[in-house]
Amino acid sequence: MSAVIHTQGLEKTYAGKKVVLELDLEVRQGEIFGFLGPNGAGKTTTILMLLGLTEPSNGTVRVLDMDPARNPLEVKRQVGYLPENMGFYPDLTARQNLRYVAELNGIYGNEADRRIHDTLNQVGLEDAGDRHVQGFSRGMQQRLGIAELLLKDPGLIILDEPTLGLDPDGIRGMIELIRQLRDERGLSVLLSSHLLHQVQQICDRVGILNEGTMVACGSMNELINQKTAEGARLESLEDIYMHYFHSAPAARRL
């Protein structure tokens, strides 16, 4: 398996404050990677650097074997990004929103129609296509956001807090959708979240970030079965989380 995302010693400094520190991240072809950590850990910052939306202060980034700082357009062509709090043009219908994104990706006419139809079906919004986005629930908006990513037929999707603000049903639906996309389309997925239990079921591997540092990284099995210094077993991701954050003094303000 080859890596679709690979960073080495990645750092970001905002006004003298290090927000991301010495980050070595690897996401492999076809896996769902959970990028976890509390609010303010630096997840969004890292993701912005992966997409070339912000310059790294230090270190290297390879995404699909490209350097996003050097070749941002090609990276953006092949990587779908769902920002935190994705927004839409409220006066346009779902279909019109999708069409705009398709055209920005150089997809026009019948090809665009076909893709819009397919992606709406895939995310389960086939009946809402001609409604104005104004009236969409949060869950529908997140789905529409996913549909927008799929338009460009990406090899890798990066989802920043895809489950944020959804009700339990919405969360389950979103998780199911992500799993489906991976299974059916063979997508590689990087998804960030600060709520571990919501995503732990679908992640092949996870990385836990705290204050810009990766405190743990590995497959779910590796992490769950390791023993702590005191000899206690870590049963779930929740335990792992507690373990790392309560041993790290900085995390107490959580």
Added chain:
Amino acid sequence: MWTIFRKELADHFSSSRFLIMLCLIAMVTLIITYMAGINLREELSGGSKPGSAFLMLFTTSGRFFSLSQFITFFGPLLGIIMGFDAINGERSKGTLPKLLSQPIYRDAIINGKFLAGVAVIAILFTSLILLIAGLGLLTVGAIPGINEVARLIIYLLVSIAYVAFWLGLSIVFSILFRSVATSALAGVALWIFLAFFTGFCSSLIADAVAPVDNQKNTQQVIANREVKHKISLISPVNLYTDATSTLLNPYRKTSKSFALLGPMERISMNRFQNPLPLGQSLLVVVPYLTTLLSLTVICFGAAYICFLRQEIRST
């Protein structure tokens, strides 16, 4: 970029903001043209028509002010209204990160939005002038000569450049300020300053630099005016007023002037008392136009620099 251009154009035409502006402009134009037409007909009824009767439609003031004054006054507002939420509007809708994660260059977003705005202005002004021409034919019966048509076309271009400057400026503000209300306010504040207070400031500075101790001393008065005029040209509003009054008024017949812009009008009037041929008028206008265009380019440079460096976050 053309995708953004097309979307923005469609947005402009379907927005209620644009509709309101359109109604307002159409209403004012109709009333002014009608009144100007009536006035002109009375004035002209005695003797033979002067060569530029048609142009006078634009510069004759009816009861309020003339059309060219209306555009001088209202153009900046039009530009500001079309551009003040260009970027921070996308930001507050949460669509900016999405736009930027599409395979397009960042500057394509600014260019697309700016060009769409300019296209709207161009369409608006062109139809406006055609409308006035039609009304003019009806009320005054003045048929424009080639010379007048040429002047009008140049007037149109200068006007578009003028509003484009304000559009560019308001786009810069929409990048600089995160809040839509702040950027609108900043645009309006700058407009008020440049329109109304540069005249005042330039007299102050002129009095300091070239004082007039005796009103009879013509040399002093002229020097004072020169300085004042030069300084007032810092403001695009005055640039535009100067340029268009030269264009539209080869004979400079009007005496009523828009109170707030009065001094400028009067000065340029003194200067162009004799009818100027089109070529001469052009020579006078070209520096103004280039200044206006370079101001727009400066705005754009600022917009690019700010936008390219700006942190893009939805939160």
